[in-house]
Amino acid sequence: MADAAGLLGWLEASSLSAAMRGSLWMYPIVEIVHITGFAILVGSVAMFDLRVLGFARALPVQALGRHLLPWALAALALIVPAGLMMFSAHPHDFASNKVFQLKLALIGAAGVNAALFHAGPWRDAGAWNEGVQAPPLARAQALLSLAIWLAVISCGRLLAYT
Template structure:
């Protein structure tokens, strides 16, 4: 595994980011903005699924915010991999990084499983917000909040 991690550190974009403080700053900023897209889409969607802003139809905001969050996840993974590549051996042993990666995976699985259910399909067609949908929203709020906290914690645990 160490060989794979070391190889990641030799990729051309890893070397470019490591050699340029400016490039690192821009990739880091893009990563933070990407995570902002996720939170900016997921938080209002989850709160709506939990019953807030009832005047806003889930059928209108659900698909839009779900797609926005998916774009945010894709951008976060891409920019995060670039940042990871700068020092993969150190990040791979960082408990906060590992926690963030676990939460990211669980958050994506939670959203994916929800979107596969008939309850979600009914909700985005104007149907009822079932217990399954609401529980997924509560779980989502906890997961993504935890991922933000873990992400901020990474820098404090780097050796």
């Protein structure tokens, strides 16, 4: 606990934190990078999930996954550094904010759901690649994924009001 408090204090005293607070343009530019990143991530994930749910069944789901999932992962290279930079501006406020804590927990839950999908239904995706309904577990996980990411976006937006 003391270590976490020390880390937050160190971050708040850093020149990055001062620049994020003091510069007129830096925070909004970093926020635009964050938004660009999660638009790519959540957009890719949502298009994939909708295909698993049964939309555009003529599109081979394995090819769609090969196209979209690398983009979703690459988007993290924009989202995470930009998120950490904004966090550095007011580390104590964000760290103690329940909405921020919920947002991080939901991102973790989305990651676990995606990992279980890959280790589970995705391994047999050849059997439901094209023109066939995905198995119930795959569809349930796709629906859960959409719900979690919608909740992450909601928490992110609510940070400005909490």
